[in-house]
Amino acid sequence: MKEHATRLALIQLLADGSFHSGEKLGQALGISRAAIAKQIKVIQGWGLDIFRVQGKGYCLASPIELLNKESILTKSDCAHLELIPVIDSTNQYLLDRVGQLPSGSVCLAEYQEAGRGRRGRQWLSPFGSNLYLSIYWRLDAGMAAAMGLSLVVGVAIAETLQQLGAPDVRVKWPNDIYYKDQKLAGILVEMTGQAGDAAHLVIGMGLNVSMPIKEQAEITQAWTNLAQACDNLPSRNQLAAQLIAHLTQTLIDYEQQGLTGFVERWNKIDNFLNRPVKLLIGERTIEGIARGIDVQGALLLETDEGVTPYIGGEISLRGC
DSSP: OGGGHHHHHHHHHHTTOOOBOHHHHHHHHTSOHHHHHHHHHHHHHTTOOEEEETTTEEEESSOOOOOOHHHHHHHHOOSEEEEOSEESOHHHHHHTTTTTSOTTEEEEESEESSOBOGGGOBOOOOTTTSEEEEEEEEETTOGGGGTTHHHHHHHHHHHHHHHTTOTTEEEETTTEEEETTEEEEEEEEEEEEOTTSOEEEEEEEEEOSSOOGGGGGGOOSOBOOHHHHOSSOOOHHHHHHHHHHHHHHHHHHHHHHOGGGGHHHHHHTBTTTTSEEEEEETTEEEEEEEEEEOTTOOEEEEETTEEEEEOSOEEEETTO
């Protein structure tokens, strides 16, 4: 954190979206104008869209709302919250501290240097644009009881976003949030533990809130921002607080009910329900009609041979 202190202070000054001269920025931070220029280049590499106009200074393309720990804690009643502006990965931070933090602990970041998605894919994480959140949960029932957890988390996230003014947000089996057939958020559940002991779960979420245009070229699939799904986009602090609160309650419910209590909730907001899809399992492709999930979290796929449950794989709309 110390090596980023000056950069974070610089971002704080620029967050209002107004012009700030290099001279005044340097005076505020106790560094030279040349040093300001160097720091600007670094934070531009974090995904911030900053431009310079001769005689006026530096300006963000649009104002940004920085995350505020106290505000989020007040609204979420979180067990333990770490807000680390620049981090390698929020999931990795919690995985490295399993057993040291209370169940329900949350890690938030403004920027991930090594954000990751499912199957080791990179998750683009520009500074201050989206929401990068991970929660640690101790599941005393053990690792076998964690089957289908990504589905439960998906339901919690989608329901929260619907309550916040995005009624058309849906879930995609097994671990994505969609809006109008485009990816809005991804979920990554990582687990440690031993047979016969409690499962230590780290549940990560990356939510596109207002992804900068300059990042679009690096995304290889259809995606969207929450800004497109909401008539009135909630603040990132409100968004974080309500997601934490709903996720925490959902995980408590899951411990008591298992996946059975979530099947109907999932099927109600399933983006692919009753639509023709392709299921990809390794090199194998199966085409059919998606019929929701069962109590084990399996995808129910109807083909000419009937309805068959599938645990693994990824789905896409047929023809996509």
